Amino acid sequence: MSAVVNAPAHDHHEDHGHHHKQTFISKYIFSFDHKMVAKQFLITGLLMGIVGIGMSILFRIQLAWPEQSFAIFEALLGKWAPDGVMTPNIYLALVTIHGTIMVFFVLTAGLSGTFSNLLIPLQIGARDMASGFMNMLSYWLFFLACVIMLCSLFVEAGPASSGWTIYPPLSALPQAIGGSGMGMTLWLVSMALFIASQLLGGINYIVTVINLRTKGMSMTRLPLTIWAFFVTAILGLVSFPVLLSAALLLIMDRSFGTSFFLSDIFLDGEVLSHHGGSPVLFEHLFWFLGHPEVYIVILPALGITSEVVATNSRKPIFGYRAMIASILAIGFLSTIVWGHHMFVSGMNPFLGSVFTFTTLLIAIPSAVKAFNYITTLWKGNLQMNPGMLFSIGLVSTFITGGLTGIILGDSTLDINVHDTYFVVAHFHLVMGISALYGLFAGVYHWYPKMFGRMMNKNLGYIHFWVTAVGAYGVFFPMHFLGMAGLPRRYYTNTAFPYFDDLADINVIVTVCAIITALVQLVFIYNFFASMFYGKKATMNPWKSNTLEWTTPVEHIHGNWPGELPVVYRWAYDYSKTNSDGEYVITGQDYVPQNIPMQENEEDLHH
Amino acid sequence: MTVFLVIIVLALLAVTGWQISKIFELSKSPDADTSQVANNKDNENQGKLMMGFAVFLYLLMFYCFWTFTNVTLPDAASEHGGKYDNLMLISMLLIMFVQIVTQALLHYFAYKYRGEAGKKALFYADNDKLEFIWTIIPVITLAGLIIYGLFTWTDIMSVNEDEDPLVVELYAQQFSWTARYAGEDNTLGEANVRFIEGTNTLGVDKEDSYAQDDKVVRELHLPVNRPVLFKLRSQDVLHSAYFPHFRAQMNVVPGMITQFGFTPTVTTEEMRNNGDIVDKVERINDIRRENGDDSYEFDYFLLCNKICGQAHYNMQMKVIVESEADYEAWLAEQATFGESMSEE
Ligand code: HEM
Numbered sequence: 030m031s032a033v034v035n036a037p038a039h040d041h042h043e044d045h046g047h048h049h050k051q052t053f054i055s056k057y058i059f060s061f062d063h064k065m066v067a068k069q070f071l072i073t074g075l076l077m078g079i080v081g082i083g084m085s086i087l088f089r090i091q092l093a094w095p096e097q098s099f100a101i102f103e104a105l106l107g108k109w110a111p112d113g114v115m116t117p118n119i120y121l122a123l124v125t126i127h128g129t130i131m132v133f134f135v136l137t138a139g140l141s142g143t144f145s146n147l148l149i150p151l152q153i154g155a156r157d158m159a160s161g162f163m164n165m166l167s168y169w170l171f172f173l174a175c176v177i178m179l180c181s182l183f184v185e186a187g188p189a190s191s192g193w194t195i196y197p198p199l200s201a202l203p204q205a206i207g208g209s210g211m212g213m214t215l216w217l218v219s220m221a222l223f224i225a226s227q228l229l230g231g232i233n234y235i236v237t238v239i240n241l242r243t244k245g246m247s248m249t250r251l252p253l254t255i256w257a258f259f260v261t262a263i264l265g266l267v268s269f270p271v272l273l274s275a276a277l278l279l280i281m282d283r284s285f286g287t288s289f290f291l292s293d294i295f296l297d298g299e300v301l302s303h304h305g306g307s308p309v310l311f312e313h314l315f316w317f318l319g320h321p322e323v324y325i326v327i328l329p330a331l332g333i334t335s336e337v338v339a340t341n342s343r344k345p346i347f348g349y350r351a352m353i354a355s356i357l358a359i360g361f362l363s364t365i366v367w368g369h370h371m372f373v374s375g376m377n378p379f380l381g382s383v384f385t386f387t388t389l390l391i392a393i394p395s396a397v398k399a400f401n402y403i404t405t406l407w408k409g410n411l412q413m414n415p416g417m418l419f420s421i422g423l424v425s426t427f428i429t430g431g432l433t434g435i436i437l438g439d440s441t442l443d444i445n446v447h448d449t450y451f452v453v454a455h456f457h458l459v460m461g462i463s464a465l466y467g468l469f470a471g472v473y474h475w476y477p478k479m480f481g482r483m484m485n486k487n488l489g490y491i492h493f494w495v496t497a498v499g500a501y502g503v504f505f506p507m508h509f510l511g512m513a514g515l516p517r518r519y520y521t522n523t524a525f526p527y528f529d530d531l532a533d534i535n536v537i538v539t540v541c542a543i544i545t546a547l548v549q550l551v552f553i554y555n556f557f558a559s560m561f562y563g564k565k566a567t568m569n570p571w572k573s574n575t576l577e578w579t580t581p582v583e584h585i586h587g588n589w590p591g592e593l594p595v596v597y598r599w600a601y602d603y604s605k606t607n608s609d610g611e612y613v614i615t616g617q618d619y620v621p622q623n624i625p626m627q628e629n630e631e632d633l634h635h
Numbered sequence: 636m637t638v639f640l641v642i643i644v645l646a647l648l649a650v651t652g653w654q655i656s657k658i659f660e661l662s663k664s665p666d667a668d669t670s671q672v673a674n675n676k677d678n679e680n681q682g683k684l685m686m687g688f689a690v691f692l693y694l695l696m697f698y699c700f701w702t703f704t705n706v707t708l709p710d711a712a713s714e715h716g717g718k719y720d721n722l723m724l725i726s727m728l729l730i731m732f733v734q735i736v737t738q739a740l741l742h743y744f745a746y747k748y749r750g751e752a753g754k755k756a757l758f759y760a761d762n763d764k765l766e767f768i769w770t771i772i773p774v775i776t777l778a779g780l781i782i783y784g785l786f787t788w789t790d791i792m793s794v795n796e797d798e799d800p801l802v803v804e805l806y807a808q809q810f811s812w813t814a815r816y817a818g819e820d821n822t823l824g825e826a827n828v829r830f831i832e833g834t835n836t837l838g839v840d841k842e843d844s845y846a847q848d849d850k851v852v853r854e855l856h857l858p859v860n861r862p863v864l865f866k867l868r869s870q871d872v873l874h875s876a877y878f879p880h881f882r883a884q885m886n887v888v889p890g891m892i893t894q895f896g897f898t899p900t901v902t903t904e905e906m907r908n909n910g911d912i913v914d915k916v917e918r919i920n921d922i923r924r925e926n927g928d929d930s931y932e933f934d935y936f937l938l939c940n941k942i943c944g945q946a947h948y949n950m951q952m953k954v955i956v957e958s959e960a961d962y963e964a965w966l967a968e969q970a971t972f973g974e975s976m977s978e979e
Pocket residue numbers: 082085086089124125127128129131132136191192193194453457460461462465503517518519520542545546
């Protein structure tokens with residue numbers, strides 16, 4: 030199939046004639062073109078992000094001022110907020126859908142869907158994805174998943190409310206919580222579609238990277254973005270099917286009376302017939318995806334950061350091969366650490382020891398990456414574009430959040446912080462905020478490639494600084510709530526007078542969250558306004574080496590008007606000099622990948 | 636309502652900031668650089684802001700540790716808790732050290748090497764020695780942590796039957812806890828949800844002779860310095876038995892019995908006189924007085940720490956640690972399972 034889609038692109042660019050008449054529908058809606066699909070993923074992801082972050086603001090307001098009446102609750106939540114007071118059930122539903130949307134819809138589909146699609150063909154020198162059709166299908170399945178997830182918000186008994194981890198029996202039994210009825214069914218259907226979308230996308234990314242690299246583009250000349258997307262896609266392919274099977278078994282338990290996860294249950298005055306299943310089995314299956322999932326979220330962000338930091342430092346990324354090795358090591362190790370979510374689940378404590386070991390192992394490649402970023406800045410000539418700021422911000426939050434992982438990964442220490450706000454603080458910094466920064470860095474950096482215009486840098490600066498301060502303001506104090514023993518997923522802590530003195534911290538966190546969320550409007554404005562009023566971009570605004578900047582600003586089907594570019598060097602020849610101290614190309618501190626080796630240039634790298 | 640006003644004000648502030656920036660932009664002179672790529676001035680400003688941000692981050696961390704440490708849990712009230720706290724302290728010191736060093740380098744480099752037109756960056760792609768060093772250092776430190784952690788873990792999780800621990804069942808249901816003491820024979824009677832009937836809400840097997848002396852209660856009393864082994868059972872969904880003050884937690888899983896053992900070492904009375912707790916309770920009571928709530932006295936508690944439904948946030952049980960004598964006296968007053976069943 031791939032050949033069919035790719036070949037025509039080749040042909041009809043030779044004659045410079047115009048592509049077949051594209052209708053509005055084939056160009057903007059059911060588009061096969063990877064650049065259009067990327068934009069579709071991005072915009073859908075951003076819209077879902079608005080919903081997800083909006084939800085977090087609602088439940089943060091409840092946490093800071095518990096059980097008080099707010100007009101905004103009444104307006105948005107309707108019957109779930111009688112007299113403007115949020116009910117416990119909708120609190121749990123909001124937390125659940127917030128988590129689901131942010132992790133899957135924004136940071137998996139929105140981030141890797143966007144940038145894998147945009148950058149894989151452009152940076153490896155291919156005319157399109159291996160299969161444009163599958164790519165289109167991948168987006169539309171994702172879109173459908175979004176629609177169903179949003180619809181689930183409106184069902185009578187409420188949306189899924191058992192946490193984004195949907196542990197049964199709570200998620201299996203509508204008698205246990207209202208959201209486990211129709212709401213949960215829709216959640217499962219939506220996620221099944223989502224997984225299908227991820228698998229189609231993933232296969233496509235892998236095949237494209239393996240098969241469609243242009244002449245000269247060996248694996249060790251690939252930009253680190255591509256390495257990150259490649260390993261991410263493999264991880265998704267390995268782990269998403271396991272979630273699918275968990276979901277299928279759960280569906281059977283829910284609807285067909287099987288007992289995979291259920292046993293010995295007494296609810297509403299009667300004993301259920303289920304016998305012999307184990308919820309711990311579900312936890313294993315869920316986290317077999319769940320942990321790789323957090324790397325599926327963060328690896329693309331790290332890949333983007335590598336590219337943006339190198340370009341804007343005007344220096345090669347430090348330790349290119351070590352970076353690839355780290356990505357591979359992280360990819361491999363991330364599939365054998367899932368048990369660190371289950372130290373106190375009732376599984377054999379010996380398993381806990383094994384998972385502590387593998388978990389602390391994974392800290393090593395992560396540390397190597399952080400050190401390499403810092404060294405890349407050293408003696409650079411840093412161009413402080415908004416994308417660069419977000420990349421530096423990512424390194425900062427990745428370190429802060431990663432370090433607390435050393436505490437959570439230690440089975441002993443996890444005993445007392447498991448499921449407290451300490452965990453919430455940890456994963457938001459290391460995965461949520463870091464990946465979000467990666468997304469922003471990518472958008473600011475490749476916006477000119479996507480839309481042919483520049484985003485406004487001053488708005489970008491405002492966006493970055495307020496977000497950077499606000500995000501730490503939200504999540505740093507949150508560690509202390511956890512160390513005070515405060516559990517997560519609590520509708521209010523007023524049931525425990527012991528926690529009364531946490532009220533101040535909760536208010537600080539919420540105020541910072543509101544400010545941070547509001548400043549995202551600056552970004553949204555900048556994003557949409559620049560599409561129409563932004564300054565027209567030049568071909569290579571950031572003076573970058575990678576191939577995407579050799580394509581014309583105007584998008585064409587097939588990416589390059591003439592022949593495909595040929596690659597002669599790696600992607601990081603920034604500020605490379607000859608032995609006489611002059612730049613390799615006089616007056617220019619970068620050498621794009623498609624420039625052949627120059628006379629008396631030393632071959633330092635591949 | 637004031638709260639709502641605060642929010643509105645903040646919202647307006649943010650919107651104002653945004654509007655100002657737009658005006659600022661519109662008013663820029665036409666010859667200003669409009670390429671939207673960072674120029675010398677941007678590099679200069681943003682580089683300095685990076686340094687400013689580092690200062691902010693350090694102040695924030697300092698402020699948090701300074702003012703919020705007093706909300707964190709007091710010293711552990713269990714035997715293994717001391718080891719837990721120790722390991723926590725070591726890990727915390729270690730990660731804060733790394734945090735302080737790496738964040739300083741990151742932001743300092745961002746400031747120091749801020750760009751300037753015409754400046755030459757150093758082409759510096761590799762250094763095997765450097766990379767080896769910063770691979771090996773984490774390897775060694777982490778190995779130390781792992782070894783220390785694993786010894787502690789094995790120690791905590793393995794139940795020493797020779798010590799003859801007091802066996803107590805904790806029974807979880809939406810949204811309450813019940814405790815069942817094993818009685819004279821220190822052996823719990825068999826139980827299953829299929830036996831639940833009338834007042835036998837825990838589904839204890841009436842026929843089982845071990846069950847007759849079991850005692851079912853709604854408040855957990857523990858004798859100080861005696862090992863306790865909790866057997867955890869749930870009748871409906873997952874719950875988690877979390878005793879923050881004792882550094883103890885284990886999930887409660889329907890269909891299986893999980894367990895966790897610890898030895899309480901500080902009585903409720905002693906904990907109430909612990910300096911940190913005295914301060915904390917005082918602060919809490921100040922807040923409560925202001926809000927017109929009744930005053931609070933410290934007690935240990937058990938809480939549910941696994942999302943279990945709408946009242947998950949209020950699934951708790953009072954825990955009292957007392958002298959062996961007080962405990963025996965309290966226990967003697969409780970009816971046995973056999974007695975309460977025959978009353979019917
Ligand atoms: C303004 C930004 C955000 C704020 C203020 C926020 C706040 C919170 C809070 C307070 C919780 C815990 C609620 C509870 O346990 O009761 C939570 C849960 C969660 N958040 Fe966020 N969050 C934000 C952004 C994000 C992002 C970017 C992600 C992406 C990974 C994310 C993913 C999650 C997940 C996975 C959960 C767990 C949901 C669950 O417990 O089932 N959040 N969020």
